[in-house]
Amino acid sequence: MIPPISKILFRHLVKGPHTMRNVPPPDPDGSEELARALGETVRARLGRSLSIREVDAGSCNGCELEIHAVNNPVYDLERFGIRFVASPRHADVLLVTGPVTVNMAEALRRTYEATPGPKWVVAMGDCARDGGCFAGSYAVVGGVHAVVPVDLHIPGCPPSPKQILAGLLALLDSVAAK
Amino acid sequence: MMGNITLLEFLSVGQPVAEHRPFPRFRLDSRAWRAMVGQLAVAEWSVMAMWGEPDEVHLALRDEETNDIAVVSHPCPEHRYYSLARARPSAIRLERAIHDLWGLAPLGVEDRRPWLDHGRWPRRHPLAAHSLPPAEAPFRYAFLTAEGDGLHQIPVGPVHAGVIEPAHFRFHAQGETVVRLEERLGYVHKGISGLLSGTSLDQAARIVGRVSGDATVAYSLAFARAVEAAIGCEIPPRAVWLRALMAEMERIANHVFDIGAVCNDAAFAIMLSHMGVLREKILRANDAMFGHRLCMDRVVPGGVTRDLAEEGAEAVKHLLYGFRKDFERAFQMYENTPSLSDRTLGTGIVPTSLIHRFGAGGFVGRASGRGQDARRAPGYPPYQHLDLTVPAYAEGDVNARLAVRFDEVRESLRLIGRILTEMPGGSFWVPPPHMAGEGLAVAESFRGEVVVWVRMAEDGGVERCHPHDPSWFQWPLLEAAIEGNIVADFPLCNKSFNCSYSGHDL
Numbered sequence A: 001m002i003p004p005i006s007k008i009l010f011r012h013l014v015k016g017p018h019t020m021r022n023v024p025p026p027d028p029d030g031s032e033e034l035a036r037a038l039g040e041t042v043r044a045r046l047g048r049s050l051s052i053r054e055v056d057a058g059s060c061n062g063c064e065l066e067i068h069a070v071n072n073p074v075y076d077l078e079r080f081g082i083r084f085v086a087s088p089r090h091a092d093v094l095l096v097t098g099p100v101t102v103n104m105a106e107a108l109r110r111t112y113e114a115t116p117g118p119k120w121v122v123a124m125g126d127c128a129r130d131g132g133c134f135a136g137s138y139a140v141v142g143g144v145h146a147v148v149p150v151d152l153h154i155p156g157c158p159p160s161p162k163q164i165l166a167g168l169l170a171l172l173d174s175v176a177a178k
Numbered sequence B: 001m002m003g004n005i006t007l008l009e010f011l012s013v014g015q016p017v018a019e020h021r022p023f024p025r026f027r028l029d030s031r032a033w034r035a036m037v038g039q040l041a042v043a044e045w046s047v048m049a050m051w052g053e054p055d056e057v058h059l060a061l062r063d064e065e066t067n068d069i070a071v072v073s074h075p076c077p078e079h080r081y082y083s084l085a086r087a088r089p090s091a092i093r094l095e096r097a098i099h100d101l102w103g104l105a106p107l108g109v110e111d112r113r114p115w116l117d118h119g120r121w122p123r124r125h126p127l128a129a130h131s132l133p134p135a136e137a138p139f140r141y142a143f144l145t146a147e148g149d150g151l152h153q154i155p156v157g158p159v160h161a162g163v164i165e166p167a168h169f170r171f172h173a174q175g176e177t178v179v180r181l182e183e184r185l186g187y188v189h190k191g192i193s194g195l196l197s198g199t200s201l202d203q204a205a206r207i208v209g210r211v212s213g214d215a216t217v218a219y220s221l222a223f224a225r226a227v228e229a230a231i232g233c234e235i236p237p238r239a240v241w242l243r244a245l246m247a248e249m250e251r252i253a254n255h256v257f258d259i260g261a262v263c264n265d266a267a268f269a270i271m272l273s274h275m276g277v278l279r280e281k282i283l284r285a286n287d288a289m290f291g292h293r294l295c296m297d298r299v300v301p302g303g304v305t306r307d308l309a310e311e312g313a314e315a316v317k318h319l320l321y322g323f324r325k326d327f328e329r330a331f332q333m334y335e336n337t338p339s340l341s342d343r344t345l346g347t348g349i350v351p352t353s354l355i356h357r358f359g360a361g362g363f364v365g366r367a368s369g370r371g372q373d374a375r376r377a378p379g380y381p382p383y384q385h386l387d388l389t390v391p392a393y394a395e396g397d398v399n400a401r402l403a404v405r406f407d408e409v410r411e412s413l414r415l416i417g418r419i420l421t422e423m424p425g426g427s428f429w430v431p432p433p434h435m436a437g438e439g440l441a442v443a444e445s446f447r448g449e450v451v452v453w454v455r456m457a458e459d460g461g462v463e464r465c466h467p468h469d470p471s472w473f474q475w476p477l478l479e480a481a482i483e484g485n486i487v488a489d490f491p492l493c494n495k496s497f498n499c500s501y502s503g504h505d506l
Helices: A002-013 A028-037 A042-045 A062-070 A105-114 A126-130 A161-177 B005-011 B030-040 B091-102 B201-208 B213-233 B235-263 B271-292 B311-337 B338-344 B352-358 B362-366 B375-379 B400-420 B475-481 B487-497 B500-503
Strands: A052-057 A082-084 A093-097 A120-124 A140-142 A152-154 B015-017 B023-025 B043-051 B058-062 B069-075 B078-082 B105-107 B150-156 B166-173 B177-184 B438-447 B448-456 B462-468
Touching: A002 B311, A052 A062, A052 A105, A052 A161, A062 A161, A062 B213, A082 B150, A093 A105, A093 A126, A093 B078, A120 A126, A120 A161, A126 B150, A152 B005, A152 B150, A161 B338, B005 B030, B005 B069, B015 B500, B023 B438, B030 B069, B030 B078, B030 B271, B043 B091, B043 B448, B043 B462, B058 B448, B069 B438, B091 B105, B091 B362, B166 B438, B166 B487, B177 B487, B201 B213, B201 B462, B213 B235, B213 B438, B213 B448, B235 B271, B235 B311, B235 B362, B235 B400, B235 B438, B235 B487, B271 B311, B311 B400, B338 B400, B362 B400, B475 B487
Parallel strands: A052 A082, A052 A093, A093 A120, A120 A152, B023 B069, B078 B105
Antiparallel strands: B015 B023, B043 B058, B058 B069, B150 B166, B166 B177, B438 B448, B448 B462
16 A cells, blocks of 8 residues: 555645745835844844744734744745744744733743844734733733834734735845845 | 432522523522532532632533533622532632632632732732732742652743743653643733723624634634623524634634644644645635634624625635545545554543543543533534534543544534535624623634623623633643653643633633
8 A cells, every 4th residue: 555645745746835926025014114123234144044933922822823824835934044943042033922911021021131132023913012902901011012122013913924924024125135 | 319409400599690691690608609519529510610700709510411501609708718629620720710810719728829820910819809919029839749769840931942822831750751740821811801891892802802812713602692692682594604604614724733733743744734734725715705814803792794705605615625635635644654643642641530520621521532512512503403423532642632633624524514505695793782681602612612701781881701711621631641651742742632821811
């Protein structure tokens, strides 16, 4: 018997990958916000490779689902040289989701401190901007900017994979342009 | 015989509370409450949810024999009540959380450590009538110990290595073998019960839809049904079927991704890729049909916010045909890869007795022989027309939890096929009337049953609301499942449970 895994591998060899062809254009709003924040030497220091550490600072896990989606073969974030790493010590970018809860504020601050410079913080989702529908609670500090400085915001609840891609590409482009 | 008395017979000693629908609510004084706790030790009544109010503690119970559901309320002006913990260990964390939030102290329980409160909030007992000033410093959490030669601790979290939610796990291990795991949750506590007190219906619906983002349809459905029960709102039949369509799409999307992620944690990455593509197909279909990839805010009190076009139904049928073929191919791959089965078979076993003691539902319960499904009991439309089958296995290991998911995906695909052909026409929303009342509803999320209780005010706003996540009764069992397994199998076990952090922490 031919093992099923061989059949699947062969199919993909013949039929080609699932990855979508048209790359969404970088988000113009995001790049403006970024242009102010990013230094000149970044491109030289980083090349076009970017390592991201995701931090859930209180999200409902909707944003996490879409972050998983950008890593699936359809969007395949790694083809742009952007990858998710396991430790803040390996990261250039912190991708923070959720309204920052009081119980997570210190963990987020420590994660930020553990990230070597130059570093950027991307706040993802409507909650990460100002707390979203959780703003005003005793257990919520507010948006990500209330705890660590934010360089780029990706809007949406949750942002679609295209919005995430566009936001991160905007980050890369402005790193490159400077 | 004491054991044969049914839940409703027993509660008839209490004082019935009017305007609570569709299940009755009874108020018990402290004597009757103590008698009930005593009766819990012998009766087959499972705890569905437990929550507080400034001067009262509420408990939703189900009689497993008759499937009757009732809410028991116990006024405690002294801010003390007799604990359920000895009879129902599943209530321990709920009681600790109630103490943290409302300041109501359980009597007769050993574990007095705070649970959701980490000593960082601006005030203690934030939802009590009189809250206390904040703690001077964040609490040091006294983890349970394990002692012996060569034992060491591994602290993990709250920020983990993968893209997952925050929590702290404390392992006591000997070499590679886990001797004890203890969870510490509460990091993503957002104060949802507080936010839901005295708010508008729209705002409450938005918040409840974001208690746990992966089960947003189930939460919105439970909330909408609770509100509709409270105010006596009849929704159009088409809305009922559209809701079921969204709920089954959500179930498939989550199950296929879980299957992929569990296999990925066993270093079998091709399954994650394969399942990621399948999940993407479902989410894109959701987007095309209802305008949101996760169908957030699409189920609202009164119906749904968007109708399904005729072409949409045809397109989905076509899509699901190809989906089914790809899914079965993946199943063949799962079944016929011995190196993968080696990791999943016999790993992370939860004994059936524990499942029943904790009343765990969803795939965790069904993999260990507890076939409870809210779509069947208490049941809600349109499932009574759809001959639902609920899979159950006896092994209780990672493989069984995956097998339940494989079966449920097939069942949901079948249900969607029938929903699309049998859905009646007509309107899809009616404006909910403004009325006071209380309601409780249960909806089956992909993870288990979501319970939402609501008290509506006369002006059409929400006076109080409590959403309860199925993870409350699954998290403690993960501690039992990992015991005696190797540390490297923890991700595998954790993902096979896939408990919600956000839904639990509230």
